Structure formats: structure tokens, C-alpha cells
Amino acid sequence: MARWLILICLLVCIVEARRHRSNVYNVRNYHPIADGKNDDTKAMGIAFVNNSNINGISSINSQNAHITMYMCENITLTQLTITAPGHSPNTDGIKMARSQGIYINNVHIATGDDCVAMITGTKNVNISNVYCGPGHGISVGSFGSNTDEFDIQDIHVKNCTFKDTSNALRIKTWASPLNHPLKASNIVYEDIIVIDVEHPINIDQEYCPSGNCGNKVPSGVKISNVRYRNIRGTCKGDVAVNFQCSESNPCQDISLENIDLKRSTNSRQKLTNHCSNVKGAFSGPQFPPACI
Numbered sequence: 001m002a003r004w005l006i007l008i009c010l011l012v013c014i015v016e017a018r019r020h021r022s023n024v025y026n027v028r029n030y031h032p033i034a035d036g037k038n039d040d041t042k043a044m045g046i047a048f049v050n051n052s053n054i055n056g057i058s059s060i061n062s063q064n065a066h067i068t069m070y071m072c073e074n075i076t077l078t079q080l081t082i083t084a085p086g087h088s089p090n091t092d093g094i095k096m097a098r099s100q101g102i103y104i105n106n107v108h109i110a111t112g113d114d115c116v117a118m119i120t121g122t123k124n125v126n127i128s129n130v131y132c133g134p135g136h137g138i139s140v141g142s143f144g145s146n147t148d149e150f151d152i153q154d155i156h157v158k159n160c161t162f163k164d165t166s167n168a169l170r171i172k173t174w175a176s177p178l179n180h181p182l183k184a185s186n187i188v189y190e191d192i193i194v195i196d197v198e199h200p201i202n203i204d205q206e207y208c209p210s211g212n213c214g215n216k217v218p219s220g221v222k223i224s225n226v227r228y229r230n231i232r233g234t235c236k237g238d239v240a241v242n243f244q245c246s247e248s249n250p251c252q253d254i255s256l257e258n259i260d261l262k263r264s265t266n267s268r269q270k271l272t273n274h275c276s277n278v279k280g281a282f283s284g285p286q287f288p289p290a291c292i
Ligand SMILES: *[C@@H]1O[C@H](CO)[C@@H](O)[C@H](O)[C@H]1NC(C)=O
Pocket: 048, 049, 050, 073
């Protein structure tokens, strides 16, 4: 009897292994309602996992986020391809919360939402060699909507390319009061190329996507020590660098170094920068001229 059981298990294992041999995880095979709102199925979610690697996987057309991490520590994500149509809602590429020690390298993401989203309690994340587009860029937040949230800190984004995305380097916090103070700090972006991106550099502390934030008040999130270094490329919008910081918690220690952003097309409209409630410094060439 036991021998039969072992044999059957072995057969099941072989069939399973064959099925997954191609390393392509197509969520459509699991019959989701693929409209981005009817259910919240993630393609691949890991929670309470430490010291693990995710390597060499393709994820196609997730129902919601492609890969999520919650309460994870020391995870590497390498050589991944993540694909969903540019118009598909809520299909974040990699999304993480309350996680730390995350290393993302050599990942190609085309999606309808954030390529990478780092929300509540994300710490010590290194992202390099990511190609993002289409999509909404690499985002810190959204954050600070007055639920129980934790600080975000020590994020390093290096050598990434953004093409045809709405944003590239975005920090977004809700225009909402908080019952305890929150911080987003120690964030470095360097060696970044943008191609035909709407908003390349964006701190939006008046984030209120559905326009329904009740009494819109200044964001309670304090953003500090953010460094932008060697950012170049082309911009589809009118504003290259947009710092729209909180009136009650101005952004602090924001630094711009070697910024070279031009218009995608020969429009007569000038490309400008916008600064409100931001303190910091710049060095090296600045196109358009820094407003910090
Ligand atoms: C992961 O590491 C954290 C911090 O050391 C620990 O508290 C947690 O129990 C670990 N989780 C697992 C599933 O081992």
C-alpha cells in the first residue's frame, strides 16, 4: 500500500514539474476575472518569508499585483520579466510592505501600474538594472493615508531606465492628517535614464487619486534626505522636476546633482520645474534650471 502511494506521489511530482518547466507563470491559467477590480488575486504573494531568492521567472497578465511581499526579510529578486498591458489597472509589478533587505536586479517590467511600489514599513531596498515601461514608475508610497503605517527608509535606485511611463521617480503621500507622525527618508536615485516620460521626478504630497479625500489637509508625512544624481533623458509633460511638498511638513535635505531633462518633442512650451515647501541644494548642471 505504502509503495503505491509513493509511486503515485512520484508521478504527480513529475507531471507538476513538467507543467512548470517553462518557468512562465501565466495567471490566465488560473481563471481570474481580469478586470482589475472584481477580485484581489495576486499572481505571486509571499508573506512572512526570510532569506529567499526569486530568480528567472516570467509573470504575465496578473489580475492584481504580480509579485507582493509582506513581512519579508532578505529577499532577492533577479532576472524577472513582468508583463501586463499599459492600460490594465492595479497590475503593480513588484509591491512590498513591512519588508526589509530587498535586492532587485535585472528585472524588466511592463505594466499598467507601478513597476515597483514600496509602501508602509519598507526598509533597506536596493534596486538596480530595472527597465520600466509602460507603467507608473518606481514609487515610494502611496503612503500616509492614516491607517496604521510605518516609516519608509534606506531606498537605493540605481541604473534604471524608464520608457513611456507616466512617472519615473515618484514619492506619493496622501493629503490626509495622521494620528502619529510618519517619515520617508534616506532615498537615493542615481544613473537614471528617462525616455518620453510624463513626470520624471515627482514628489506628490497632495496625492488624492479619486478626488475624494474628505477635508484635504497637508500631508503628515515628513520627507527628508532624498538625493537625485545623474538623471537624464526626455520628458513628455511640461514639468520635469515636481516637488509638491507638505505645507505642514516641508521636504528637507533634497539634493539635485547633474540633472539633464529635455522635451521629447519640439514643443514651444518651455519645460520647467516646480517647487513648493521644499528645502535642499543642487550641484552640477541643471536643465531645466533648479527651483530648489
Ligand atoms: C524572519 O525574521 C524575523 C526577524 O529576525 C523573525 O522575527 C521572523 O520570525 C522570521 N520569520 C520566519 C518565518 O522565520
